[in-house]
Amino acid sequence: xxxxxxxxxxxxxxxxxxxxxxxxxxxxxxxxxxxxxxxxxxxxxxxxxxxxxxxxxxxxxxxxxxxxxxxxxxxxx
Amino acid sequence: xxxxxxxxxxxxxxxxxxxxxxxxxxxxxxxxxxxxxxxxxxxxxxxxxxxxxxxxxxxxxxxxxxxxxxxxxxxxxxxxxxxxxxxxxxxxxxxxxxxxxxxxxxxxxxxxxxxxxxxxxxxxxxxxxxxxxxxxxxxxxxxxxxxxxxxxxxxxxxxxxxxxxxxxxxxxxxxxxxxxxxxxxxxxxxxxxxxxxxxxxxxxxxxxxxxxxxxxxxxxxxxxxxxx
Numbered sequence: 001x002x003x004x005x006x007x008x009x010x011x012x013x014x015x016x017x018x019x020x021x022x023x024x025x026x027x028x029x030x031x032x033x034x035x036x037x038x039x040x041x042x043x044x045x046x047x048x049x050x051x052x053x054x055x056x057x058x059x060x061x062x063x064x065x066x067x068x069x070x071x072x073x074x075x076x077x
Numbered sequence: 078x079x080x081x082x083x084x085x086x087x088x089x090x091x092x093x094x095x096x097x098x099x100x101x102x103x104x105x106x107x108x109x110x111x112x113x114x115x116x117x118x119x120x121x122x123x124x125x126x127x128x129x130x131x132x133x134x135x136x137x138x139x140x141x142x143x144x145x146x147x148x149x150x151x152x153x154x155x156x157x158x159x160x161x162x163x164x165x166x167x168x169x170x171x172x173x174x175x176x177x178x179x180x181x182x183x184x185x186x187x188x189x190x191x192x193x194x195x196x197x198x199x200x201x202x203x204x205x206x207x208x209x210x211x212x213x214x215x216x217x218x219x220x221x222x223x224x225x226x227x228x229x230x231x232x233x234x235x236x237x238x239x240x241x242x243x244x245x246x247x248x249x250x251x252x253x254x255x256x257x258x259x260x261x262x263x264x265x266x267x268x269x270x271x272x273x274x275x276x277x278x279x280x281x282x283x284x285x286x287x288x289x290x291x292x293x294x295x296x297x298x299x300x301x302x303x304x305x
Contacts, residue, residue, distance in 0.1 A: 004297060006171040006225060008189045016167065018249075020230065021256040053188045054173045055256070057232055 009054040020055065025075070027052035028064060032077045079213060079243070079270045087244045090263050090290070093164060094246035100160050104153055111149070170228035170260055172296075174219065178231070178238025178251040178273070181280035185219055193303045199283045213270045218287040222296035223263045231257045239274035242288055248274055263290045 015023040031048035038045060052061070067073040079087060089095040175186040179196075187193040200214045221227055231240045233251035241248035245261045263269075271286040291299070 006189070006222065006293070006297075008170055008173040008228065011167055011169055018257050018259065019255060020258040021254070024256055053192075055230065057175055057177055057230075057256070058186055058188070058192065058194060059177070059234065 009051040024052060024056040024060070028056060028061065029075050029077060032068070036077055079210075089246070090244040090265055090267065090269055091246055091261050092264060093261070094244065096160055096163060097246050100156050103156060107149060107153060168226050168260060170226045172222060172225060173228045173230065174221065175230045175232075176219075176240050176251065176286075178233035178235075178240065178277070178284075180235050180278050181273075181284045183238075183240070183273075183284060183286060184234075185217075187300065190300055191303075193300065197286070199285050210270070212283065213272070213285050213287070215285055215287045218268070218289040220289050220291060220296060220299050221263060222293040223266050223290045225293060226260060226262050228258060228260050231259075236277045237275045238277050238284070240271070240286060241274045242269050242271035242286060244269040244271075245288075247271075250275055263288070266290045266292065 009023075009027075012023055014026075027048050031045055031052055034042065034045035034048055064073060068077070086098050086101060089098055172187070173189055175188065177184045177186070182196050182198045184194065184196045195217045197215045197217045197219070199212065200209060200216060202211055205211060205214065229240070229247070229249065231249040231251040232255060233253045235253060237253070238251045239248060240251055245263065247259060247261050249257050249259050251257065267290055269288040269290065271288075273281055273284045273286075275281075277284075
């Protein structure tokens with residue numbers, strides 16, 4: 001989807017400083033918790049997905065997805 | 078731009094870098110004036126044969142040469158603090174670029190729209206065209222829109238690297254397991270070069286960064302044509 005208006009993950013006041021590792025990780029976790037709680041078709045969950053896709057390096061996302069599949073993901077979902 | 082035998086800072090491509098250059102020039106001017114004054118005094122002392130045998134104290138001059146430096150320091154400190162807070166301003170980015178440092182190349186990800194990923198290797202000198210910049214040109218440049226607030230997230234896959242573009246006044250370390258964020262704004266089109274700034278092994282000097290700044294519609298066209 002090529003938007004003519006450029007849009008990305010917004011500034012989050014919970015993470016105002018240079019280190020935004022937690023912003024990426026928190027959004028990833030929030031998306032999967034939201035999906036688990038509200039179901040896969042619940043559209044508002046997609047906000048978290050948009051954020052973690054923009055913020056998290058793809059390698060991290062792949063690693064976490066593999067961990068979730070194998071049941072070794074360290075976070076609580 | 079980045080050439081050999083550069084004496085000063087590179088021309089700015091960002092309003093913040095422009096302010097940094099102004100502050101640098103202002104502080105350097107003050108320092109040069111102080112150095113010339115002190116140098117002159119020392120020089121004149123060489124040719125001075127007078128001795129004041131009755132000198133005990135000089136309270137007025139001591140007051141002056143204490144208060145005057147304090148005022149000079151104020152002239153440096155106030156612009157410095159202004160710039161410090163200016164650099165920390167919060168703004169809403171329109172594009173996010175992820176930059177991952179590897180040994181010895183950078184990989185970039187644009188994930189706001191479709192997912193564009195590519196690696197950026199330095200062009201080896203023996204494959205360089207005659208109009209290429211040695212040790213600076215890369216095979217795939219980072220394309221970014223001008224006049225847009227850009228957020229860059231820097232990390233690394235193996236050891237610590239550092240992503241920098243002097244023309245934009247940006248230098249951010251990329252540490253494995255950590256995501257460092259900074260914002261910048263490019264106010265003119267062009268090519269802007271940088272080099273890895275944290276020792277990372279044998280080819281640390283051979284993993285440069287090149288940004289190609291284009292108008293927004295060209296950027297959108299580039300994004301859509303890179304639909305992978």
